[in-house]
Amino acid sequence: MKTIKEPARELNVRAEVDVLVAGGGPAGIMAAVAAAKDKKQRVMLVDSRGFLGGNLTIGLPILAFLGPKGNQVIRGEAQKFIDRMRAKGAAGEHKRCKNHMSLTIIDSEQAKTTAWEMMDEAGVTVLLYTFVVDTIVEGNAVKGVIIESKAGREAILAKTVIDCTGDGDVAFHAGVECHKGDKEGGMQPPTLMYSMRGVEVQKLRDAICNDPKKYDMDVMPPEQFRQGHFITVGLRGCIKEAQEQGLNIPVARTILITGLKEDEIWVNMTRVNGVDSTRPESYTNGEHEARKQMYEVAEYLHRFVPGFEKAYIAEVAPFMGIRESRVIVGKYIMTAEDILHMKHFDDAIAVAGYPVDIHHAKGGDCTMLFCDDAYDIPYRVLVPEKIENLLVAGRCSSMNHEAMAATRVMSTCMALGEAAGTAARIALEEGVAPSKVDVAAVQKALLANGAYLGDRK
Numbered sequence: 084m085k086t087i088k089e090p091a092r093e094l095n096v097r098a099e100v101d102v103l104v105a106g107g108g109p110a111g112i113m114a115a116v117a118a119a120k121d122k123k124q125r126v127m128l129v130d131s132r133g134f135l136g137g138n139l140t141i142g143l144p145i146l147a148f149l150g151p152k153g154n155q156v157i158r159g160e161a162q163k164f165i166d167r168m169r170a171k172g173a174a175g176e177h178k179r180c181k182n183h184m185s186l187t188i189i190d191s192e193q194a195k196t197t198a199w200e201m202m203d204e205a206g207v208t209v210l211l212y213t214f215v216v217d218t219i220v221e222g223n224a225v226k227g228v229i230i231e232s233k234a235g236r237e238a239i240l241a242k243t244v245i246d247c248t249g250d251g252d253v254a255f256h257a258g259v260e261c262h263k264g265d266k267e268g269g270m271q272p273p274t275l276m277y278s279m280r281g282v283e284v285q286k287l288r289d290a291i292c293n294d295p296k297k298y299d300m301d302v303m304p305p306e307q308f309r310q311g312h313f314i315t316v317g318l319r320g321c322i323k324e325a326q327e328q329g330l331n332i333p334v335a336r337t338i339l340i341t342g343l344k345e346d347e348i349w350v351n352m353t354r355v356n357g358v359d360s361t362r363p364e365s366y367t368n369g370e371h372e373a374r375k376q377m378y379e380v381a382e383y384l385h386r387f388v389p390g391f392e393k394a395y396i397a398e399v400a401p402f403m404g405i406r407e408s409r410v411i412v413g414k415y416i417m418t419a420e421d422i423l424h425m426k427h428f429d430d431a432i433a434v435a436g437y438p439v440d441i442h443h444a445k446g447g448d449c450t451m452l453f454c455d456d457a458y459d460i461p462y463r464v465l466v467p468e469k470i471e472n473l474l475v476a477g478r479c480s481s482m483n484h485e486a487m488a489a490t491r492v493m494s495t496c497m498a499l500g501e502a503a504g505t506a507a508r509i510a511l512e513e514g515v516a517p518s519k520v521d522v523a524a525v526q527k528a529l530l531a532n533g534a535y536l537g538d539r540k
Protein backbone atom coordinates (compact mmCIF):
# COMPACT_ATOMS: atom_id res chain seq x y z
CA MET A 84 0.00 0.00 0.00
CA LYS A 85 1.23 3.52 -0.82
CA THR A 86 2.12 5.51 2.31
CA ILE A 87 2.62 9.14 3.32
CA LYS A 88 4.48 10.54 6.30
CA GLU A 89 2.32 12.32 8.89
CA PRO A 90 4.24 15.01 10.77
CA ALA A 91 4.56 14.54 14.56
CA ARG A 92 2.23 16.84 16.52
CA GLU A 93 1.14 17.77 20.05
CA LEU A 94 -2.14 16.20 21.13
CA ASN A 95 -4.64 17.55 23.63
CA VAL A 96 -5.08 15.31 26.66
CA ARG A 97 -8.86 15.15 26.90
CA ALA A 98 -8.91 13.30 30.23
CA GLU A 99 -6.75 11.59 32.86
CA VAL A 100 -8.57 8.71 34.53
CA ASP A 101 -7.93 5.69 36.70
CA VAL A 102 -9.73 3.20 34.49
CA LEU A 103 -10.50 3.66 30.82
CA VAL A 104 -12.94 1.17 29.29
CA ALA A 105 -12.81 1.02 25.48
CA GLY A 106 -16.11 -0.24 24.06
CA GLY A 107 -19.54 -0.12 25.68
CA GLY A 108 -21.03 -3.47 24.69
CA PRO A 109 -22.13 -6.15 27.18
CA ALA A 110 -18.57 -6.59 28.46
CA GLY A 111 -17.73 -2.87 28.56
CA ILE A 112 -20.88 -1.79 30.40
CA MET A 113 -20.24 -4.34 33.13
CA ALA A 114 -16.53 -3.52 33.28
CA ALA A 115 -17.22 0.19 33.76
CA VAL A 116 -19.84 -0.35 36.48
CA ALA A 117 -17.62 -2.81 38.35
CA ALA A 118 -14.56 -0.55 38.13
CA ALA A 119 -16.56 2.39 39.50
CA LYS A 120 -18.26 0.38 42.23
CA ASP A 121 -16.64 2.00 45.28
CA LYS A 122 -16.77 5.48 43.68
CA LYS A 123 -13.07 5.91 44.41
CA GLN A 124 -11.85 5.47 40.85
CA ARG A 125 -12.35 7.91 38.00
CA VAL A 126 -13.80 5.67 35.28
CA MET A 127 -14.39 6.63 31.66
CA LEU A 128 -16.04 4.62 28.90
CA VAL A 129 -15.48 5.41 25.23
CA ASP A 130 -17.54 4.01 22.36
CA SER A 131 -17.34 4.60 18.64
CA ARG A 132 -21.10 4.47 18.14
CA GLY A 133 -23.85 6.92 19.20
CA PHE A 134 -25.28 4.61 21.87
CA LEU A 135 -24.23 2.14 24.51
CA GLY A 136 -24.90 -1.58 24.30
CA GLY A 137 -22.91 -3.05 21.40
CA ASN A 138 -24.61 -6.26 20.34
CA LEU A 139 -27.24 -5.88 23.07
CA THR A 140 -28.88 -3.48 20.59
CA ILE A 141 -29.21 -5.63 17.47
CA GLY A 142 -32.25 -7.72 18.36
CA LEU A 143 -30.56 -10.70 19.98
CA PRO A 144 -31.72 -12.55 23.07
CA ILE A 145 -29.12 -13.03 25.80
CA LEU A 146 -28.22 -16.70 25.86
CA ALA A 147 -27.15 -19.00 28.68
CA PHE A 148 -27.84 -17.18 31.91
CA LEU A 149 -28.71 -20.79 32.82
CA GLY A 150 -26.27 -23.67 32.46
CA PRO A 151 -26.84 -27.12 30.95
CA LYS A 152 -28.37 -28.38 34.20
CA GLY A 153 -30.85 -25.51 34.37
CA ASN A 154 -29.25 -23.69 37.33
CA GLN A 155 -28.39 -20.03 36.92
CA VAL A 156 -24.66 -19.62 36.33
CA ILE A 157 -24.46 -15.99 35.22
CA ARG A 158 -25.59 -13.76 38.06
CA GLY A 159 -23.96 -10.67 39.63
CA GLU A 160 -24.06 -7.40 37.70
CA ALA A 161 -25.48 -9.07 34.57
CA GLN A 162 -28.53 -10.21 36.53
CA LYS A 163 -28.86 -6.70 38.01
CA PHE A 164 -29.03 -5.39 34.44
CA ILE A 165 -31.84 -7.86 33.69
CA ASP A 166 -33.66 -6.94 36.92
CA ARG A 167 -33.68 -3.30 35.84
CA MET A 168 -34.89 -4.23 32.38
CA ARG A 169 -37.62 -6.49 33.78
CA ALA A 170 -38.89 -3.71 36.05
CA LYS A 171 -39.65 -1.79 32.82
CA GLY A 172 -41.16 -4.79 31.03
CA ALA A 173 -38.09 -4.81 28.76
CA ALA A 174 -36.79 -8.35 29.43
CA GLY A 175 -38.36 -11.79 29.53
CA GLU A 176 -37.67 -14.68 31.88
CA HIS A 177 -34.59 -16.91 31.54
CA LYS A 178 -36.40 -19.52 29.47
CA ARG A 179 -34.75 -22.93 29.36
CA CYS A 180 -33.78 -24.22 25.94
CA LYS A 181 -32.17 -27.50 24.94
CA ASN A 182 -30.04 -25.89 22.25
CA HIS A 183 -29.09 -22.56 23.88
CA MET A 184 -29.31 -23.52 27.59
CA SER A 185 -31.55 -20.47 28.10
CA LEU A 186 -32.76 -17.40 26.25
CA THR A 187 -33.67 -14.03 27.73
CA ILE A 188 -35.46 -11.70 25.34
CA ILE A 189 -34.59 -8.02 25.75
CA ASP A 190 -35.75 -4.75 24.25
CA SER A 191 -32.84 -3.19 22.34
CA GLU A 192 -33.82 0.42 22.95
CA GLN A 193 -34.27 -0.14 26.67
CA ALA A 194 -30.90 -1.90 26.75
CA LYS A 195 -29.28 1.37 25.58
CA THR A 196 -31.24 3.41 28.13
CA THR A 197 -30.60 1.00 30.99
CA ALA A 198 -26.89 1.02 30.25
CA TRP A 199 -26.95 4.83 30.49
CA GLU A 200 -28.76 4.66 33.83
CA MET A 201 -26.10 2.32 35.16
CA MET A 202 -23.30 4.61 33.97
CA ASP A 203 -24.97 7.64 35.57
CA GLU A 204 -25.49 5.90 38.90
CA ALA A 205 -21.96 4.53 38.96
CA GLY A 206 -20.51 7.95 38.08
CA VAL A 207 -18.86 6.72 34.88
CA THR A 208 -17.99 9.42 32.33
CA VAL A 209 -19.21 8.33 28.90
CA LEU A 210 -17.79 9.57 25.61
CA LEU A 211 -19.61 8.44 22.45
CA TYR A 212 -18.81 8.93 18.76
CA THR A 213 -15.16 8.39 19.63
CA PHE A 214 -12.86 5.73 18.22
CA VAL A 215 -9.86 4.40 20.10
CA VAL A 216 -7.28 4.26 17.32
CA ASP A 217 -3.96 3.76 19.05
CA THR A 218 -2.22 3.36 22.39
CA ILE A 219 0.58 5.08 24.28
CA VAL A 220 2.88 2.29 25.43
CA GLU A 221 6.00 2.61 27.58
CA GLY A 222 7.83 -0.63 28.26
CA ASN A 223 5.27 -3.16 29.49
CA ALA A 224 2.65 -0.59 30.38
CA VAL A 225 -0.04 1.24 28.45
CA LYS A 226 -0.16 4.87 29.58
CA GLY A 227 -3.31 5.72 27.68
CA VAL A 228 -5.01 5.66 24.33
CA ILE A 229 -5.25 7.87 21.28
CA ILE A 230 -8.80 8.69 20.27
CA GLU A 231 -10.32 10.24 17.17
CA SER A 232 -13.61 12.06 16.92
CA LYS A 233 -15.05 15.22 15.37
CA ALA A 234 -12.72 17.02 17.79
CA GLY A 235 -9.76 15.49 15.98
CA ARG A 236 -7.00 13.35 17.44
CA GLU A 237 -6.59 13.47 21.23
CA ALA A 238 -5.21 11.41 24.09
CA ILE A 239 -6.78 9.93 27.22
CA LEU A 240 -4.30 8.95 29.92
CA ALA A 241 -5.23 6.06 32.21
CA LYS A 242 -3.70 3.97 34.97
CA THR A 243 -5.53 0.88 33.70
CA VAL A 244 -7.18 0.20 30.36
CA ILE A 245 -9.87 -2.43 29.77
CA ASP A 246 -10.30 -3.43 26.14
CA CYS A 247 -13.93 -4.36 25.50
CA THR A 248 -13.97 -3.45 21.81
CA GLY A 249 -14.89 -6.95 20.66
CA ASP A 250 -12.11 -6.71 18.09
CA GLY A 251 -9.30 -6.31 20.64
CA ASP A 252 -8.40 -2.93 19.11
CA VAL A 253 -6.55 -1.60 22.16
CA ALA A 254 -4.57 -4.79 22.69
CA PHE A 255 -3.67 -4.99 19.00
CA HIS A 256 -2.40 -1.41 18.90
CA ALA A 257 -0.47 -1.99 22.14
CA GLY A 258 1.45 -4.78 20.42
CA VAL A 259 -0.30 -7.70 22.14
CA GLU A 260 -0.21 -10.83 20.00
CA CYS A 261 -3.66 -11.46 18.52
CA HIS A 262 -5.17 -14.28 16.46
CA LYS A 263 -8.10 -14.46 14.09
CA GLY A 264 -10.25 -17.48 13.30
CA ASP A 265 -9.44 -21.16 12.74
CA LYS A 266 -6.16 -22.65 11.47
CA GLU A 267 -6.81 -21.18 8.01
CA GLY A 268 -7.89 -17.83 9.46
CA GLY A 269 -11.56 -18.60 8.73
CA MET A 270 -13.83 -16.63 11.05
CA GLN A 271 -17.47 -17.16 11.94
CA PRO A 272 -19.49 -15.00 9.54
CA PRO A 273 -21.41 -11.89 10.58
CA THR A 274 -25.17 -11.35 10.35
CA LEU A 275 -27.37 -8.30 9.81
CA MET A 276 -30.32 -8.88 12.15
CA TYR A 277 -33.80 -7.59 11.38
CA SER A 278 -37.29 -7.93 12.75
CA MET A 279 -40.54 -8.77 11.02
CA ARG A 280 -43.95 -7.77 12.38
CA GLY A 281 -47.37 -9.05 11.40
CA VAL A 282 -46.21 -12.61 12.08
CA GLU A 283 -48.81 -15.11 13.23
CA VAL A 284 -46.56 -16.69 15.82
CA GLN A 285 -49.20 -19.18 16.95
CA LYS A 286 -49.35 -20.59 13.42
CA LEU A 287 -45.59 -21.21 13.51
CA ARG A 288 -45.86 -22.87 16.95
CA ASP A 289 -48.67 -25.12 15.67
CA ALA A 290 -46.71 -26.14 12.58
CA ILE A 291 -43.66 -27.14 14.66
CA CYS A 292 -45.71 -28.98 17.29
CA ASN A 293 -48.09 -30.72 14.88
CA ASP A 294 -45.67 -31.69 12.11
CA PRO A 295 -42.18 -31.93 13.69
CA LYS A 296 -40.89 -34.08 10.81
CA LYS A 297 -41.52 -31.35 8.27
CA TYR A 298 -40.73 -28.46 10.63
CA ASP A 299 -37.66 -30.09 12.24
CA MET A 300 -35.93 -28.33 15.15
CA ASP A 301 -32.49 -29.99 15.33
CA VAL A 302 -31.96 -31.02 18.99
CA MET A 303 -35.01 -29.24 20.40
CA PRO A 304 -38.21 -31.14 21.19
CA PRO A 305 -41.36 -29.63 19.60
CA GLU A 306 -42.93 -29.16 23.07
CA GLN A 307 -40.40 -26.37 23.68
CA PHE A 308 -42.33 -24.27 21.17
CA ARG A 309 -45.80 -24.66 22.63
CA GLN A 310 -45.57 -21.56 24.81
CA GLY A 311 -43.22 -18.83 25.95
CA HIS A 312 -40.32 -17.34 24.02
CA PHE A 313 -38.37 -19.48 21.60
CA ILE A 314 -35.60 -19.59 19.03
CA THR A 315 -36.13 -21.87 16.06
CA VAL A 316 -33.01 -23.61 14.79
CA GLY A 317 -34.03 -25.91 11.98
CA LEU A 318 -36.66 -25.96 9.23
CA ARG A 319 -33.85 -27.30 7.09
CA GLY A 320 -36.40 -28.90 4.75
CA CYS A 321 -38.12 -25.54 4.13
CA ILE A 322 -34.79 -23.96 3.16
CA LYS A 323 -33.97 -26.84 0.79
CA GLU A 324 -37.36 -26.48 -0.86
CA ALA A 325 -36.84 -22.74 -1.28
CA GLN A 326 -33.34 -23.28 -2.69
CA GLU A 327 -34.70 -25.84 -5.16
CA GLN A 328 -37.15 -23.19 -6.30
CA GLY A 329 -34.31 -20.76 -6.98
CA LEU A 330 -34.10 -18.69 -3.79
CA ASN A 331 -30.60 -17.86 -2.63
CA ILE A 332 -30.64 -18.58 1.12
CA PRO A 333 -27.17 -18.27 2.72
CA VAL A 334 -27.84 -20.54 5.71
CA ALA A 335 -28.83 -24.17 6.29
CA ARG A 336 -31.08 -23.48 9.28
CA THR A 337 -33.98 -21.13 9.88
CA ILE A 338 -33.15 -19.09 12.99
CA LEU A 339 -36.08 -17.05 14.25
CA ILE A 340 -36.43 -15.42 17.66
CA THR A 341 -39.63 -14.26 19.29
CA GLY A 342 -39.74 -10.58 20.23
CA LEU A 343 -41.37 -8.88 23.19
CA LYS A 344 -44.25 -7.83 20.93
CA GLU A 345 -46.79 -10.52 20.09
CA ASP A 346 -46.48 -10.41 16.29
CA GLU A 347 -42.72 -9.78 16.23
CA ILE A 348 -39.94 -12.16 15.13
CA TRP A 349 -36.24 -11.35 14.84
CA VAL A 350 -34.51 -13.03 11.91
CA ASN A 351 -30.94 -14.28 12.31
CA MET A 352 -30.38 -15.56 8.77
CA THR A 353 -28.27 -13.23 6.68
CA ARG A 354 -24.64 -14.29 6.67
CA VAL A 355 -21.69 -13.00 4.67
CA ASN A 356 -18.74 -15.35 4.63
CA GLY A 357 -15.21 -13.97 4.60
CA VAL A 358 -15.89 -10.62 6.32
CA ASP A 359 -13.13 -9.21 8.53
CA SER A 360 -14.50 -6.46 10.79
CA THR A 361 -11.03 -5.03 11.36
CA ARG A 362 -10.84 -4.08 7.64
CA PRO A 363 -13.36 -1.34 6.85
CA GLU A 364 -13.64 -2.24 3.17
CA SER A 365 -14.47 -5.83 4.12
CA TYR A 366 -17.05 -4.78 6.76
CA THR A 367 -18.56 -2.34 4.22
CA ASN A 368 -18.93 -5.04 1.57
CA GLY A 369 -20.50 -7.25 4.23
CA GLU A 370 -23.13 -4.64 5.11
CA HIS A 371 -23.88 -4.16 1.38
CA GLU A 372 -24.29 -7.89 0.73
CA ALA A 373 -26.30 -8.56 3.92
CA ARG A 374 -28.82 -5.88 2.98
CA LYS A 375 -29.48 -7.70 -0.33
CA GLN A 376 -29.79 -11.02 1.49
CA MET A 377 -32.31 -9.58 3.95
CA TYR A 378 -35.04 -9.22 1.29
CA GLU A 379 -34.40 -12.66 -0.19
CA VAL A 380 -34.62 -14.28 3.26
CA ALA A 381 -37.84 -12.33 3.95
CA GLU A 382 -39.29 -13.71 0.71
CA TYR A 383 -38.32 -17.22 1.81
CA LEU A 384 -40.14 -16.71 5.12
CA HIS A 385 -43.24 -15.35 3.32
CA ARG A 386 -43.47 -18.28 0.98
CA PHE A 387 -42.22 -21.25 2.95
CA VAL A 388 -42.64 -20.70 6.70
CA PRO A 389 -46.09 -20.84 8.35
CA GLY A 390 -47.14 -17.62 10.04
CA PHE A 391 -45.12 -15.26 7.80
CA GLU A 392 -47.70 -14.89 5.02
CA LYS A 393 -48.52 -11.27 5.96
CA ALA A 394 -45.28 -10.38 7.72
CA TYR A 395 -43.22 -7.33 6.81
CA ILE A 396 -39.73 -6.07 7.67
CA ALA A 397 -40.18 -3.68 10.60
CA GLU A 398 -36.75 -2.85 12.00
CA VAL A 399 -33.16 -3.40 10.90
CA ALA A 400 -30.30 -3.59 13.40
CA PRO A 401 -28.10 -0.46 13.44
CA PHE A 402 -25.10 -2.48 12.24
CA MET A 403 -24.15 -5.96 11.07
CA GLY A 404 -23.22 -8.06 14.10
CA ILE A 405 -19.73 -9.54 14.21
CA ARG A 406 -19.39 -13.03 15.63
CA GLU A 407 -15.62 -13.32 15.51
CA SER A 408 -12.51 -11.31 14.79
CA ARG A 409 -9.36 -10.81 16.87
CA VAL A 410 -8.72 -12.60 20.14
CA ILE A 411 -5.68 -11.88 22.25
CA VAL A 412 -2.98 -14.25 23.38
CA GLY A 413 -3.29 -14.06 27.13
CA LYS A 414 -1.59 -15.70 30.09
CA TYR A 415 -3.89 -18.65 29.39
CA ILE A 416 -5.58 -19.60 26.10
CA MET A 417 -8.84 -21.37 26.77
CA THR A 418 -9.71 -24.34 24.51
CA ALA A 419 -12.77 -26.37 23.61
CA GLU A 420 -11.30 -29.24 25.68
CA ASP A 421 -11.42 -27.03 28.80
CA ILE A 422 -15.08 -26.41 28.08
CA LEU A 423 -16.13 -29.91 27.07
CA HIS A 424 -14.26 -31.46 30.02
CA MET A 425 -15.58 -28.71 32.33
CA LYS A 426 -12.12 -28.07 33.65
CA HIS A 427 -11.84 -26.32 37.03
CA PHE A 428 -9.46 -23.41 37.45
CA ASP A 429 -8.27 -22.04 40.80
CA ASP A 430 -8.41 -18.55 39.34
CA ALA A 431 -11.98 -18.86 37.97
CA ILE A 432 -13.66 -15.47 37.67
CA ALA A 433 -16.77 -16.70 35.85
CA VAL A 434 -18.73 -19.89 35.37
CA ALA A 435 -20.50 -20.24 32.02
CA GLY A 436 -22.71 -22.81 30.39
CA TYR A 437 -23.01 -22.10 26.66
CA PRO A 438 -21.85 -24.89 24.33
CA VAL A 439 -19.33 -24.59 21.52
CA ASP A 440 -21.41 -23.13 18.66
CA ILE A 441 -19.38 -22.56 15.51
CA HIS A 442 -21.09 -20.99 12.52
CA HIS A 443 -18.91 -22.33 9.72
CA ALA A 444 -16.62 -19.83 8.04
CA LYS A 445 -17.52 -21.39 4.68
CA GLY A 446 -20.95 -22.78 3.77
CA GLY A 447 -24.05 -22.05 5.82
CA ASP A 448 -24.12 -24.63 8.58
CA CYS A 449 -22.96 -24.85 12.15
CA THR A 450 -21.23 -27.24 14.58
CA MET A 451 -22.58 -27.57 18.12
CA LEU A 452 -20.62 -29.38 20.84
CA PHE A 453 -22.53 -29.69 24.09
CA CYS A 454 -21.10 -30.14 27.58
CA ASP A 455 -22.83 -31.81 30.53
CA ASP A 456 -22.42 -28.96 32.96
CA ALA A 457 -21.07 -25.44 33.32
CA TYR A 458 -17.35 -24.67 33.11
CA ASP A 459 -14.90 -22.25 34.75
CA ILE A 460 -13.22 -19.36 32.97
CA PRO A 461 -9.85 -18.42 34.47
CA TYR A 462 -8.74 -14.85 35.21
CA ARG A 463 -5.69 -15.34 33.00
CA VAL A 464 -7.80 -15.15 29.79
CA LEU A 465 -8.31 -11.46 30.56
CA VAL A 466 -4.60 -10.76 31.00
CA PRO A 467 -2.47 -10.28 27.87
CA GLU A 468 0.92 -11.99 27.67
CA LYS A 469 2.61 -8.60 27.72
CA ILE A 470 1.31 -5.19 28.90
CA GLU A 471 0.70 -5.38 32.62
CA ASN A 472 -2.05 -2.82 33.14
CA LEU A 473 -4.31 -3.88 30.29
CA LEU A 474 -7.24 -6.29 30.64
CA VAL A 475 -9.23 -7.64 27.70
CA ALA A 476 -12.83 -8.73 28.28
CA GLY A 477 -15.60 -10.02 26.03
CA ARG A 478 -15.40 -11.95 22.82
CA CYS A 479 -11.77 -10.88 22.27
CA SER A 480 -10.48 -12.46 25.52
CA SER A 481 -7.84 -15.17 25.22
CA MET A 482 -9.65 -18.15 23.65
CA ASN A 483 -8.96 -20.32 20.67
CA HIS A 484 -11.41 -20.40 17.75
CA GLU A 485 -13.53 -23.20 19.24
CA ALA A 486 -13.59 -21.89 22.81
CA MET A 487 -14.58 -18.37 21.79
CA ALA A 488 -17.50 -19.95 19.93
CA ALA A 489 -18.82 -20.82 23.41
CA THR A 490 -17.75 -17.86 25.53
CA ARG A 491 -18.84 -15.25 22.98
CA VAL A 492 -22.48 -15.15 24.17
CA MET A 493 -23.49 -11.94 25.89
CA SER A 494 -24.17 -13.35 29.37
CA THR A 495 -20.62 -14.72 29.51
CA CYS A 496 -19.16 -11.50 28.06
CA MET A 497 -20.99 -9.58 30.80
CA ALA A 498 -19.49 -11.81 33.48
CA LEU A 499 -16.01 -11.37 31.97
CA GLY A 500 -16.54 -7.61 31.88
CA GLU A 501 -17.59 -7.52 35.52
CA ALA A 502 -14.53 -9.57 36.45
CA ALA A 503 -12.19 -7.24 34.53
CA GLY A 504 -13.70 -4.11 36.10
CA THR A 505 -13.51 -5.64 39.56
CA ALA A 506 -9.90 -6.70 39.05
CA ALA A 507 -8.96 -3.24 37.77
CA ARG A 508 -10.52 -1.62 40.84
CA ILE A 509 -8.88 -3.98 43.32
CA ALA A 510 -5.49 -3.73 41.59
CA LEU A 511 -5.64 0.07 41.93
CA GLU A 512 -6.57 -0.25 45.60
CA GLU A 513 -3.71 -2.70 46.14
CA GLY A 514 -1.31 -0.52 44.16
CA VAL A 515 -0.35 -3.38 41.83
CA ALA A 516 -0.76 -4.01 38.10
CA PRO A 517 -3.92 -5.98 37.19
CA SER A 518 -1.65 -8.78 35.99
CA LYS A 519 -0.43 -9.13 39.61
CA VAL A 520 -3.76 -8.66 41.39
CA ASP A 521 -4.76 -11.00 44.21
CA VAL A 522 -7.28 -13.15 42.32
CA ALA A 523 -8.75 -14.48 45.57
CA ALA A 524 -9.69 -10.89 46.47
CA VAL A 525 -11.30 -10.47 43.03
CA GLN A 526 -13.28 -13.69 43.50
CA LYS A 527 -14.41 -12.53 46.93
CA ALA A 528 -15.59 -9.19 45.54
CA LEU A 529 -17.42 -10.90 42.68
CA LEU A 530 -19.18 -13.27 45.08
CA ALA A 531 -20.10 -10.32 47.31
CA ASN A 532 -21.78 -8.73 44.29
CA GLY A 533 -23.84 -11.87 43.70
CA ALA A 534 -21.72 -13.62 41.07
CA TYR A 535 -21.70 -17.41 40.82
CA LEU A 536 -18.33 -19.15 40.90
CA GLY A 537 -19.39 -22.77 41.35
CA ASP A 538 -19.03 -24.05 44.91
CA ARG A 539 -16.60 -21.28 45.91
CA LYS A 540 -18.00 -19.28 48.81
Ligand SMILES: Cc1cc2nc3c(=O)[nH]c(=O)nc-3n(C[C@H](O)[C@H](O)[C@H](O)COP(=O)(O)OP(=O)(O)OC[C@H]3O[C@@H](n4cnc5c(N)ncnc54)[C@H](O)[C@@H]3O)c2cc1C
Nearest residue numbers: 106108109110131137138146215249274404405477478493
Ligand atom coordinates in the same frame (compact mmCIF):
# COMPACT_ATOMS: atom_id res chain seq x y z
C1 LIG B 1 -25.40 -12.27 14.49
C2 LIG B 1 -24.99 -12.61 15.87
C3 LIG B 1 -25.83 -13.40 16.62
C4 LIG B 1 -25.50 -13.67 17.95
N1 LIG B 1 -26.41 -14.31 18.71
C5 LIG B 1 -26.31 -14.22 20.05
C6 LIG B 1 -27.41 -14.52 20.87
O1 LIG B 1 -28.49 -14.89 20.40
N2 LIG B 1 -27.25 -14.37 22.20
C7 LIG B 1 -26.06 -14.02 22.77
O2 LIG B 1 -25.99 -13.94 24.01
N3 LIG B 1 -24.99 -13.72 22.00
C8 LIG B 1 -25.09 -13.77 20.66
N4 LIG B 1 -24.06 -13.40 19.85
C9 LIG B 1 -22.73 -13.10 20.43
C10 LIG B 1 -22.67 -11.75 21.13
O3 LIG B 1 -23.59 -10.84 20.61
C11 LIG B 1 -21.26 -11.12 21.06
O4 LIG B 1 -20.25 -12.07 21.06
C12 LIG B 1 -21.11 -10.19 22.27
O5 LIG B 1 -22.01 -9.12 22.14
C13 LIG B 1 -19.72 -9.66 22.42
O6 LIG B 1 -19.73 -8.70 23.44
P1 LIG B 1 -18.56 -7.65 23.58
O7 LIG B 1 -18.94 -6.72 24.66
O8 LIG B 1 -17.28 -8.39 23.65
O9 LIG B 1 -18.54 -6.90 22.16
P2 LIG B 1 -19.63 -6.03 21.39
O10 LIG B 1 -21.02 -6.40 21.75
O11 LIG B 1 -19.25 -6.15 19.95
O12 LIG B 1 -19.33 -4.55 21.89
C14 LIG B 1 -18.16 -3.89 21.53
C15 LIG B 1 -18.37 -2.38 21.69
O13 LIG B 1 -17.13 -1.71 21.45
C16 LIG B 1 -17.33 -0.60 20.59
N5 LIG B 1 -16.06 -0.43 19.86
C17 LIG B 1 -15.49 -1.32 19.00
N6 LIG B 1 -14.29 -0.85 18.61
C18 LIG B 1 -14.10 0.34 19.21
C19 LIG B 1 -13.05 1.29 19.20
N7 LIG B 1 -11.91 1.08 18.50
N8 LIG B 1 -13.19 2.40 19.92
C20 LIG B 1 -14.31 2.62 20.66
N9 LIG B 1 -15.33 1.75 20.71
C21 LIG B 1 -15.21 0.62 20.01
C22 LIG B 1 -18.51 -1.00 19.74
O14 LIG B 1 -19.19 0.12 19.24
C23 LIG B 1 -19.37 -1.79 20.72
O15 LIG B 1 -20.26 -0.97 21.43
C24 LIG B 1 -24.30 -13.18 18.50
C25 LIG B 1 -23.43 -12.42 17.72
C26 LIG B 1 -23.79 -12.13 16.41
C27 LIG B 1 -22.89 -11.26 15.62
